[in-house]
Amino acid sequence: MHKMRIRHMLILLCPIAALWLWAFVVEPYFVIVDEEVKIYSPTWDERLDGLKVGIWGDIHGRGIPFETFRIERQAQKLNSLNPDIIFLTGDYITRSYFGKSMDEDALTAILSKLKAPYGVYAIMGNHDSYYSKHKVRRLLRAANIDVIENSNRKIITPKGDFYVAAIADPVTSSYSYRAAFKKIPKGAPVIFLTHSHDVIREIPDAASVSFAGHTHGGQIRIPFIGPLVTHSIYGRHFSDGLVQYENRLIYVNIGTGMSRYPVRFLCPPTITLAKIYKGMQSKSEPQPKIIKNQRRSTGAN
Structure with a gap:
């Protein structure tokens, strides 16, 4: 017995x-998933068709074992995709439950290895404010990464020019679209960056395509249910992938880190390589998830 x-x-x-x-x-x-997506925008410049955009978000370097190992592998994966330009969508460093965060110099050393012909650009996330915006900006700049907040950059390429505009984190900071799009010529192709896609209704029409993070794709997904918490007012259905509201398109990257709980389940760390083309999303490509007028809140990250 x-x-x-x-x-x-x-x-x-x-x-x-x-x-x-x-x-x-x-x-x-x-586990590291590298997803490749094609995004079509009617206001993109066809001379720039096929521009390869590397998206890496929500790194969340914590003061726990093996973080350097994890983040180094993710950086190597991003470089191996050979993006033309890299965007980091916020939340780089996070304190663990024991009050420790990842060593800033160690994170800087890893991020400094990111390479792309047209540069590496970063925006800030809510956890960067919780930790210290000043320290996070300093470590990013030490890694030769251009931090964009309520401003924009002109990217010059042999095929044509485009702009990258970004706002400060909408959860913890004052943000301004007027400042983000200041002096961008009318009709110019623009890639817009925001940490959270909750602002999709506000994004100016001048943005050709937008990228965001923040949701972690839910981080924990239950079979037949999906993510339990999405950190978005739009609920679990819009926690990742291509999302559309009216004529505004935004791609939500799942990211690679962990915030409140050091766990991922059926939601693996994901780095995105997006290729942008002029036109409309064809039926053969994944279709955007359409946000209608209703809102549903599931908590904040």
Whole structure:
């Protein structure tokens, strides 16, 4: 009888241990998904068709073991995709439950290895404010990364020029579209960056396509249900991928880090390579998720 109980306990505990190992170790630290997407915009410049945009968001360097290992592998994966330009969409460093964050110099050393012909650009996220915006800006600039907040940059290429505009984190900071789009010529192709896609209704029509992060894709997904918490007013259906409101398009990257809980389940760390083309999204390509007038809040990150 005693042996039978032990056997039953082992039968019960083995799957639980396997799930724990997967969610806390394997998926967050050893799995990296690189997704390639095509995004079509009627206001893009066809001379720039096929521009390869690398998107990496929500790194969340924490003061726990193996963070350097995790983030180094993710940086190497992004470089291996050979993007023309790289955008980092916020939340670079986070304090763990023990009050420790990742060593700033270690994170700077990793981020300084990112390479793209037209540069590496970053915006700020809400966790960067919780940690220290001043320190995060300093470590990014030490890595030769251009930080854009309520401003824009003109990117000059042999095929034509385009602009990158960005606002400060809309959750924790004052942000201004007027400042972000200041002096951008009418009709110029513009890539717009924001940490959270909750502002999609506000994005000016001048933006050809937008990119965001923040949601982590839910970070924990339950089969047949999906993400439990999305950190967005638009709910679980819009927690990742291409989202559309009227004529505004925004791509929400799942990101690679973890915020409140050091776990990922059925939502692996993801780096995006987006190729931008002039035109409308064809039926053969993944269709955007359409936001209508309703709103639903599921909490804030």
